[in-house]
Amino acid sequence: MLLGLQRVKHWTWFHSGGRTPYEVPEQALMEGPLQTFIHVCRENGQWMSRLPEELWDIPLYNLALPGSHDTMTYCLDKRSAVSGNESKLVKFLNRCIPCIVHPIIMKWSTTQLFMLGMTPYVWDISLICWDQLSLSVYPPSFLCIPSLLAGGVLTVTEQLEAGVRYLDFRIAHKANDPSMNLYFVHMVYTTVTVQDTLWEVLRWLETHPQEVVILACRNFDGLTKRLHSQLVACLKEIFQSKLCPRNVIPTLRTMWQLGHQVIVSYEEDVELEQHCELWPAIPYWWGNKTSTRALIRYLERMKRRGRPGKFFVAGINLTENLGYILLHPFGSLKKMTLRSLPCLKIWIKQQYPGPKKECINIIAGDFIGNNDFVKDVIELNTKINPPLECQSRGAGTNSISFLAS
Numbered sequence: 001m002l003l004g005l006q007r008v009k010h011w012t013w014f015h016s017g018g019r020t021p022y023e024v025p026e027q028a029l030m031e032g033p034l035q036t037f038i039h040v041c042r043e044n045g046q047w048m049s050r051l052p053e054e055l056w057d058i059p060l061y062n063l064a065l066p067g068s069h070d071t072m073t074y075c076l077d078k079r080s081a082v083s084g085n086e087s088k089l090v091k092f093l094n095r096c097i098p099c100i101v102h103p104i105i106m107k108w109s110t111t112q113l114f115m116l117g118m119t120p121y122v123w124d125i126s127l128i129c130w131d132q133l134s135l136s137v138y139p140p141s142f143l144c145i146p147s148l149l150a151g152g153v154l155t156v157t158e159q160l161e162a163g164v165r166y167l168d169f170r171i172a173h174k175a176n177d178p179s180m181n182l183y184f185v186h187m188v189y190t191t192v193t194v195q196d197t198l199w200e201v202l203r204w205l206e207t208h209p210q211e212v213v214i215l216a217c218r219n220f221d222g223l224t225k226r227l228h229s230q231l232v233a234c235l236k237e238i239f240q241s242k243l244c245p246r247n248v249i250p251t252l253r254t255m256w257q258l259g260h261q262v263i264v265s266y267e268e269d270v271e272l273e274q275h276c277e278l279w280p281a282i283p284y285w286w287g288n289k290t291s292t293r294a295l296i297r298y299l300e301r302m303k304r305r306g307r308p309g310k311f312f313v314a315g316i317n318l319t320e321n322l323g324y325i326l327l328h329p330f331g332s333l334k335k336m337t338l339r340s341l342p343c344l345k346i347w348i349k350q351q352y353p354g355p356k357k358e359c360i361n362i363i364a365g366d367f368i369g370n371n372d373f374v375k376d377v378i379e380l381n382t383k384i385n386p387p388l389e390c391q392s393r394g395a396g397t398n399s400i401s402f403l404a405s
Contacts, residue, residue, distance in 0.1 A: 044163030047378050048252060049210035055384060056253040060212065060263075061310045064353035064380035066373065067166025067214075067364030068159050069317040072184035075155075077191045154369050156197055160204050163374040166214045166313065166362045167201075169194070171231065172221035180230055185221055194231065198238045205242060205261050212244075212255055214311065214362070216282050218267035228271050235264055236277065243277040265311070282362070283312040288319045292340040296347050303358040313362040314351075316344050337366045341373075348376045352383050 055063065156167065171194055172185035182194040201213065215235075223231070236243065244250055244260035255261065266278040287298035299314055318336050344365070351360045363377050 044374055044378060045161045046208055046211060047163050048165070048212060049208075051252065051381065055381060056256075057251050058384065059310075060214075060250045060252070061312075061361050062353060062355050062359075063384070064351070064360060064377050065165045065214070065362045066163055066368065066377035067168065067313060067362045068164050068368045069168050069315055069364045069366050070186045071156060071159065071164075071167045071169060072190050072192070072197065073186045075184075075190045075192050076186065076188050156200055157204050159368065160201070160208075160211075160213065162369060163378055164368055165212065166216065166364055168364060169197075169215055169217050170219035170221075171217055171223070172219060173223050173227055175222060180227065182223070182227065182231060185219060195234055195238075198234065201262075202238050202242075209261070210252075210256055212250070212252070212261050212263065214263045214265065214282070216265045216267075216284075216313075218265075218281065220268060223268075225270070228268055232266075232271050232275055232278070236275075239264075245276045246279045247276065263311075279311070283308050284364075285312070285314045286317075286319070287315065290318060290320060290336070292318065292343045295340075296343070299347070303360075306357040307355075307359055307361065311361060313364050314360050316340075316348070316363060316365040318366075334367065345372070345376060348373070348380075351380055353380050354384065 154162070159167070170185050171182055172189060173180075173182055174189055184190040184192070184194065184197070201215070205211065205213065217231070217235075220228070239262045241259055242261040244255060244258075244263050248254060248258070248260065250260075250263060264278055265280060265282045266272055266275075267281040272278050272280060285299060285302045287295040289295040289298060295316065295318060299316070302314070318340055320336065348363060351363070353359055353361065360380075365373055368374055
């Protein structure tokens with residue numbers, strides 16, 4: 001049996017040719033952005049294993065890898081206190097007027113959702129109608145993504161299945177929490193623990209033995225030395241021989257031969273020195289911009305300075321500030337990001353992976369289930385013709401200038 005969809009008064013998407021919504025579920029569900037996402041999942045779930053053999057001996061830091069920024073914000077806890085890292089002003093306002101401040105925090109903290117809301121139609125799945133729809137009317141590919149129906153989230157498994165290979169894990173320990181549980185954080189804490197999420201990643205890797213995932217562990221708000229030790233022990237216990245030591249040159253061929261699938265970067269030097277399974281913190285080019293053009297100018301400036309020697313991230317995520325939020329009282333990070341996607345798509349398509357000065361490696365963004373972001377990044381690898389050369393920027397009809405304000 002399957003979660004049904006309640007018929008609603010203004011639901012016109014499913015109402016086609018005079019038929020009721022229940023008569024055309026497959027046609028309706030396989031249209032628009034959901035169809036695109038399902039297709040992407042089919043194509044990208046094992047994209048590394050399908051790369052041509054001539055790319056198997058190229059280090060992963062010279063390939064183009066799609067990543068998600070603030071990977072775990074799809075499960076932020078609406079009842080959570082504001083994290084200890086936030087300003088005293090934010091904490092004070094949240095205590096005084098939580099009914100106003102907390103919804104604003106949630107709107108500007110959530111970075112990973114699949115926006116079915118790109119269409120104007122109404123979705124209402126608040127009722128479970130087990131007996132109204134036959135299981136046979138839904139294609140198998142639809143059944144594998146139930147959380148899209150449950151509210152548009154992209155879980156970590158679904159992000160991996162969509163092709164994401166860099167996960168941005170901001171880890172924290174809740175203030176005044178007597179337990180040793182660790183959570184993810186972005187202004188507020190998540191509902192899921194770090195340990196449960198790592199096990200979820202492992203389960204996915206076991207069914208995708210030739211895919212490699214980079215886990216960027218950072219932030220560490222509230223972590224003591226004891227908690228760091230527990231986290232590293234947890235990483236080792238869960239992934240075991242799948243962890244790639246930092247003395248290995250991480251080509252696909254080498255990692256496949258050695259059975260490695262996980263690269264963990266760790267933003268804490270003390271632990272890094274003690275454990276060869278941990279890689280140094282991966283530099284993240286964070287523009288801290290509210291404007292798409294300003295963000296792209298920043299990224300181009302960083303490219304001119306030259307890429308780091310190994311892994312690094314070009315972040316295409318826009319960042320709000322207090323002034324922007326006050327000027328956009330009905331806005332959200334989702335709306336802010338959606339407006340930027342067409343321009344950022346052009347910029348992505350102009351990039352080249354490789355070791356040369358202006359080449360890119362990981363590109364991470366918000367709301368990765370939209371606008372072919374993952375597919376566009378993966379396809380950059382088709383530009384590689386060993387020996388690697390970083391081509392000239394922005395050639396062809398798709399070029400765009402970002403010099404104007």
